[in-house]
Amino acid sequence: MSRASRARRVAAAAAYGGGGVAAAGLAGWALLRAEVLVAKKVIGDGPGEAQVRNGTYGAGFGEPHRILVLGDSTAAGVGASRPEEAIGAIVATGVAALSGHPVELHNVSRSGATSPQLLGQLERGLRDMPEPEVAIIMIGANDVKERIDRAVSVRALSETVTRLVGQGVKVVVGTCPDLGTVRPIPQPLRALVQRWSRDLAAAQTVAVVEAGGRTVSTGDLLGPTFRESPHQMFSADGLHPSSAGYARAAAALLPSVVDALGLRTLDTGRTPDHRRGERVEPLPEAAERAVLDPGSEVSAVDVDGRSRSERGRWAQLLRRHRTPDSAPTEPVGAHAAVSTATPAHDASGAVTGSSEEPATGTGDRDT
Numbered sequence: 001m002s003r004a005s006r007a008r009r010v011a012a013a014a015a016y017g018g019g020g021v022a023a024a025g026l027a028g029w030a031l032l033r034a035e036v037l038v039a040k041k042v043i044g045d046g047p048g049e050a051q052v053r054n055g056t057y058g059a060g061f062g063e064p065h066r067i068l069v070l071g072d073s074t075a076a077g078v079g080a081s082r083p084e085e086a087i088g089a090i091v092a093t094g095v096a097a098l099s100g101h102p103v104e105l106h107n108v109s110r111s112g113a114t115s116p117q118l119l120g121q122l123e124r125g126l127r128d129m130p131e132p133e134v135a136i137i138m139i140g141a142n143d144v145k146e147r148i149d150r151a152v153s154v155r156a157l158s159e160t161v162t163r164l165v166g167q168g169v170k171v172v173v174g175t176c177p178d179l180g181t182v183r184p185i186p187q188p189l190r191a192l193v194q195r196w197s198r199d200l201a202a203a204q205t206v207a208v209v210e211a212g213g214r215t216v217s218t219g220d221l222l223g224p225t226f227r228e229s230p231h232q233m234f235s236a237d238g239l240h241p242s243s244a245g246y247a248r249a250a251a252a253l254l255p256s257v258v259d260a261l262g263l264r265t266l267d268t269g270r271t272p273d274h275r276r277g278e279r280v281e282p283l284p285e286a287a288e289r290a291v292l293d294p295g296s297e298v299s300a301v302d303v304d305g306r307s308r309s310e311r312g313r314w315a316q317l318l319r320r321h322r323t324p325d326s327a328p329t330e331p332v333g334a335h336a337a338v339s340t341a342t343p344a345h346d347a348s349g350a351v352t353g354s355s356e357e358p359a360t361g362t363g364d365r366d367t
Helices: 003-016 026-043 087-099 115-128 141-145 150-166 189-210 224-228 243-260 283-291
Strands: 055-057 065-071 103-107 134-138 170-174 214-216 279-282 297-300 312-318
Touching: 055 087, 065 087, 065 115, 087 103, 087 134, 087 243, 115 150, 134 150, 134 243, 141 189, 150 170, 150 189, 170 189, 170 243, 189 214, 189 283, 189 297, 189 312, 214 243, 279 283, 283 297, 283 312
Parallel strands: 065 103, 065 134, 134 170, 170 214
Antiparallel strands: 055 103, 214 297, 279 312, 297 312
16 A cells, blocks of 8 residues: 555544554554663653744834744654744744744744644643734644554544634644654664654645645655765754754755745745655645655645545645755656646745755654
């Protein structure tokens, strides 16, 4: 069964209250339990110190933009040197600079959080920020670590996104990172969690887009920059990003957040560009592709006035963070793009929210 098919089945099970696809048999589960103990001895099992500063970012004029952050330790900035260097703060600063408006940031994420805890975070967040414009959610790594049934995990995320969208909030979800890239986790556990985390990320993408949000793939978190400069990109625990690593992660999220806010950029209104590896295709296939292409955004789109094909909802995959020259030479799968035209951009007065080749954050134990 392909990852796209598994993602479709898990998302359907989440929607209708069933159980998810089993990730491993009894032997795999026993192996996981044994090797998690080994990994904890290597990397520790503390929750990590969150780096969160709520309040106003930027010094622009007019009504502030309002951003709510939910999720795990990556959302909470564990590993950053100070609160201003966590993902939420960096994105808020970027939005303020690009828009000319101040940004109100409220972060209710918690290190160690799993998807079923998101609704509780949302309740707290909406008490303090009743009308956010955009919500950023980063979640999934602890669901894999705790072996939460994928359908349960995806259902909780979907319910959170549905509630936010129902209140008029735009939602950007950073999907589960590829935990198979975390070196302190020993083999063969790393190979197991790689499949589990990739399958969860694909299922999250299907569920989030169906619920009206958009996703950004955190995928293979050990991109070239992280591999070449591990001491700069990772914090002392070897799992969470450092301040420099979070800056790269925020660069992948910022263009999607800017677009969700309706701010005009060079990306505004353009169709997928085949030179960037972008395309329009059924959602499960786009989700499968995004898992292997870090920083890819997946969102809903209509084709010829129709929202769905026989294989599911239409979706577009955009690589806002890449230049055409950096597109992969071989696409994942053999799905043809529905639209590959490159539109003309009206750059008058426009700002750009894209950044060339940013990596995303890192998978973590208590994310």
